[in-house]
Amino acid sequence: MMTSHSIKRLAAACVVFTGISLSQSALAAGCLSASPLSIERKAAAHAGVISQAARQYSIDRELIQAVIAVESCFNQRAVSPAGAQGLMQLMPATAERFGVSDSFNAKQNILAGARYLQWLLKRFNGNLRYAVAGYNAGEGRIDQYGGIPPFKETQNYVKHVIAIYSRLAPEKAVTPKNTIANGTVYFPYAPLKKPANTSRQVSAGQSTATQVYQPAPLKPLTAKPGRQGIDYMRKHAPHLFRQ
Numbered sequence: 001m002m003t004s005h006s007i008k009r010l011a012a013a014c015v016v017f018t019g020i021s022l023s024q025s026a027l028a029a030g031c032l033s034a035s036p037l038s039i040e041r042k043a044a045a046h047a048g049v050i051s052q053a054a055r056q057y058s059i060d061r062e063l064i065q066a067v068i069a070v071e072s073c074f075n076q077r078a079v080s081p082a083g084a085q086g087l088m089q090l091m092p093a094t095a096e097r098f099g100v101s102d103s104f105n106a107k108q109n110i111l112a113g114a115r116y117l118q119w120l121l122k123r124f125n126g127n128l129r130y131a132v133a134g135y136n137a138g139e140g141r142i143d144q145y146g147g148i149p150p151f152k153e154t155q156n157y158v159k160h161v162i163a164i165y166s167r168l169a170p171e172k173a174v175t176p177k178n179t180i181a182n183g184t185v186y187f188p189y190a191p192l193k194k195p196a197n198t199s200r201q202v203s204a205g206q207s208t209a210t211q212v213y214q215p216a217p218l219k220p221l222t223a224k225p226g227r228q229g230i231d232y233m234r235k236h237a238p239h240l241f242r243q
Contacts, residue, residue, distance in 0.1 A: 088113030
């Protein structure tokens with residue numbers, strides 16, 4: 001029969017074991033549905049370093065928090081089965097790439113993770129979803145598949161990071177992108193230039209024909225914009241909507 005002391009020792013051993021083998025999703029389970037206030041409280045111990053990283057690498061503090069929330073749920077000693085370590089789950093090769101000597105050092109880990117995020121955002125021309133997917137699967141996979149790879153883990157990872165980021169900073173999570181309207185790509189939101197109708201007289205024997213310029217047929221929209229996108233465009237491009 002086990003004594004209470006033995007049970008406590010066994011429980012402690014299980015905690016140590018799970019600390020080095022829990023999957024990423026299990027580690028982050030406590031953060032995926034957490035409220036913004038709860039995440040801010042979890043991040044409080046590292047708030048100074050997170051703010052420093054945000055300033056130093058010109059990325060949103062809330063984005064760093066969202067990545068940490070999904071990667072480790074702010075568990076500084078987290079280690080994934082694949083060997084990723086620390087708050088932002090740096091792989092050994094990534095840690096070496098960004099000059100990290102101790103991935104369990106919160107400051108080194110966060111600064112390197114933020115620097116990698118900045119690099120990915122530049123690499124993918126500001127495409128947040130591609131950058132987040134690249135953080136999880138590696139930038140090479142984004143190139144290989146021409147976008148977010150068809151891995152359930154990566155697709156869920158992107159969904160969770162964007163969801164938490166949107167809860168923490170809804171006004172920042174919606175970013176202007178190249179928008180397709182009437183088949184023409186334009187950026188930023190600006191009135192489309194409409195070609196002026198021009199007429200010219202063409203002689204054909206005894207008769208005269210008038211040719212009127214006809215614009216090319218409009219290309220179909222690639223996708224129906226979401227409610228949030230419509231509200232954003234209405235705010236920033238009111239000239240595109242009927243008064």
